[in-house]
Amino acid sequence: MINIYFLLMILAEIIASSSQMLLKLSATKKYPNFIREYLNALVIGGYCLLVVSMAISIFCYDGLGYMGVVVMEPIGYIIVMFMSRVFFKEKFTLRKFIGMVLILSGIVVFYALG
Template sequence: MINIYFFLMIIAEFIASTSQMLLKQSAGRKYSSFIREYLNGLVIGGYGLLVLSMIISIFCYDGLGYMGVVVMEPVGYIIVMFMSRFFFKEKVTARKLTGMVFIIAGIAVFYALG
């Protein structure tokens, strides 16, 4: 049976990755003033989602423990890579794939030894 905390942590990673996509989209736009650059819907929404993902992650400490949450955080890098490809048409390079393999291997080793 899948641990509910594990499921929530994956959701938190998707939320954090979505937050990064919103912030990246905002960074690619031109704004009429310095204030508008930081006070717009994309930035406010991005940081709001980031706070939500942090709250969920903190809640997950209870069920996964400190090391479980720390190991699950890198899953966000994998999610961001795929979301960047989908939303921004960024290339998935051999270097990025190698990094993803190391992340997955590290998670597998952690759970195999734990």
């Protein structure tokens, strides 16, 4: 049976990745002044999602333990890569692919040795 904490941690990573997409979208826009650049709906929404993600992650410490949460965090990098492809039409490069393989390899090695 799949652990509910594992599913919640995946949800937290998706929320954190969505947060990064909002911040990235905000960075592509021009703003009339310095204050509006950092105080706008995209930035505030991005940071609110980040807080929600962190709260879920902290809750998951109880069920997954410290190392379980730490191992799940890098999955966010892979999610961001795919979301960037969908929303910003960024290309998959060899470096990105190698990075994804290294992240997944690290997770497999960690669980194989643990």
